[in-house]
Amino acid sequence: MAIKKPIVVRSIAPLRKAVAGLRGKHRKVALVPTMGALHDGHFALIKQARRRADVVVVSIFVNPAQFAPTEDLASYPRDIQRDLAALTDLGVDLVWAPTEKVMYPDGFSTAVTPGGPAKAGLEDTFRPHFFGGVTTVVSKLFLQVAPNIALFGQKDYQQLKVVTRMAKDLDIPVTIVGVPTMRDKDGLAMSSRNVYLSVEERTVAPTLHRVLKDSAAKIRAGKPIADVMATGRTTIERAGFKVDYLEARHADSLAPIAPAADGPIRLLVAAKLGKTRLIDNLGV
Structure with missing residues (x-):
C-alpha cells in the first residue's frame, strides 16, 4: 500500500481551502512551525502533534525577518525534498511552504513588537x-492556518515564552x-545549526549541557546561584x-x-563555538 503524501501548498487561498477540507467538522488541527532542515527534534514535535490532533500541518519557511544582516540567512541549511520525504513517512497531512513573496508581499509594512519575556536580557x-x-x-x-494547537520545542525556551505571551x-x-x-x-541539543560544527567542535559542544546539569545539581544542593553561574x-x-550568557531565570x-526559593528556575545558556552559536536550557 502506497504511503499517502502530504498536500503541499505555497499560497494563501489554497492553504485555507485545504485546511478547511481537512478540518471538516470538529476535527482538531495542530501546527508545527519550522524553518526546514528537519531533524529528530522536529520529528518529536510532529509525533506529539499527531497524538494531540486529528490534522497535522507543518510549515516550512526560512524567515528572513528574524535574521540580522550579519547572520546566516543565505547559508541556512535547506533541503525541501528531503524534508518532504520525512514528512511523508511521518504521515503529515499538509505542508505549508510559502515563498518569501507570499509571506511578505510588496508593500508589507506591519510588524509585531513583543515585550515581556522578549525583553528579558537574554537572546534579545x-x-x-x-x-x-x-x-x-x-x-x-496562526492567522493563515488557524490551528487549535501549535507545538514548539523547549530548546528555544525564551522563544516559547514569547510566542505564548503573544498569542495570549x-x-x-x-x-x-x-x-x-x-x-x-552525548547530551547536545538537536539543532539545524549543528551541521556547521567541525568534527573537533562537535566533541566539545556537549559541554553546554554538562555544565547545565552540573549547575542545576549544585543549585538544588543549596549552593549560591551567583557562584554556580560564575x-x-x-x-x-x-x-x-565565547559565552554570551549563562543565566538562572x-x-x-x-x-x-537570586534565592532558589523565589520560584521555579530555568538555566539558559548561549555561547559561540567557532562560527556556530549554540543555545540550550534546563530546568532546576
Missing part, C-alpha cells in the same frame, strides 16, 4: 531584531504546547566557547532570580 540582548521577526511570522502562521495578548485562539528538547546521546561560565569558556517570567 544579542539578537535585538529576533523576536520581532519571530512574532510577526508566527502570528501570520493578541487573543489568538491557539493553545501553545512546549515539547521537551531532543538530544543526541563557575559554569568559566568552565564553558575554558572549553573554547524564573522559569515563567524569565526575570532574574
